[in-house]
Amino acid sequence: MEWSDEQRSLVAAVQDFCRREAGTREQRQHLTNGGREPHSPELYRKMADLGWLGLSLPEEFDGGGAGMVELCLFLEETAKAMAPIGGFTTSIIVAATYERFGSSEQKKRILSGVARGVVEAVAMSEPEAGSDVANLSCRAEHRGDVFVINGQKTWCSNAHLAEHILLVARTSGSAGDHHGLTMFLVPANAPGLTISGIDTMGGREVNDLYFADCVLPADAVVGQVDNGWRQLMAGLNMERLILASVMLGTAQRAFDDVMEYVKNRQQFRRPIGSFQVIRHRLADLATEIECARLLIYNTAAQVDRAPEKVLPRESSMAKLKATETARRVALDAMQMMGGYGYATEFDMERLVRSSVVSTVYGGTSEIQREIIAKTYGLSDHMR
Incomplete structure (x- = not known):
């Protein structure tokens, strides 16, 4: 993907912050009460002070006025860094609903609050x-x-x-x-x-x-x-792209971690990454991740060009592809790491847990497939 200078600067800033504040397992364990709390209020406040939590919100509500592409970049990078800000996904999904349908008072209360670091559900x-x-x-x-x-x-x-x-x-x-x-x-x-x-x-x-x-x-x-059903349907682009972007970052992190492992782990007097079965598996995983990335950012760019347009096929494809890819990458990575991928002292087991459940929440993979099929005119009621 080709990014603007501003987008590259955003990515670099987020990467630098995450390395500094949550770049080691010890830091993340401290921020999450030993891994039991996926959200760190301490880290969240720091991101709010930097203006990132309101990145995609309107400027009139203390937001940054950025688009869907920028939000996806932020989500991908924070997920890849395993930054414990679990409260952000629901907060930004909720904020988008109020932005579309809320009263002036509701918008001011909720959107400005999210930008300041208030969590919504x-x-x-x-x-x-x-x-x-x-x-x-x-x-x-x-x-x-x-x-x-x-x-x-x-x-x-x-x-x-x-x-x-x-x-x-x-x-x-x-x-x-x-x-x-x-x-x-x-x-x-x-x-x-x-x-x-x-x-x-x-x-x-x-x-x-x-x-x-x-x-x-x-x-x-x-x-x-x-009118709640119609309002729910209007927010599908945002919700599914948010979840897809988080899982894209998760998949990339699992891939990066296992790549480092197979290059250094020695068995039979050579790195296990030199074995063809490992090389080919990683080549397949890298290809799947890149396919998910292209699908997500292409859909995000469509949303930025026409924010009012609902894209049921594209957003469901993005969610389906990213979550299923993340699950496959994490499970394959655990297999390649052997017992180390299963041990709680390493990050891979956490990546497995978060990727497996991603195919359930926000609309299961089966529901996404049904939605995609219906956009092609396929249903149980065909005659």
């Missing part, structure tokens, strides 16, 4: 509604001047760090209807909301949310009542 999945978003049943009942929320959300990333939750709840219709969903701005400390962590292989990342007569004012609605 989104609550959509439920125990019986993961890939099937239309099956949401958490209900927001309109009573006079307020909405009363009851129900459960699950797998809510970074809710325990967030100041607000962007909630998708049902305001009309029944489970199975796309119509009747509404977005709400919910303070994380709202009475009637309980946040409970879910233990995972990745540490403290996701949460259950329980709403019991949680009362929200009418101005908590984000966008239009009953």
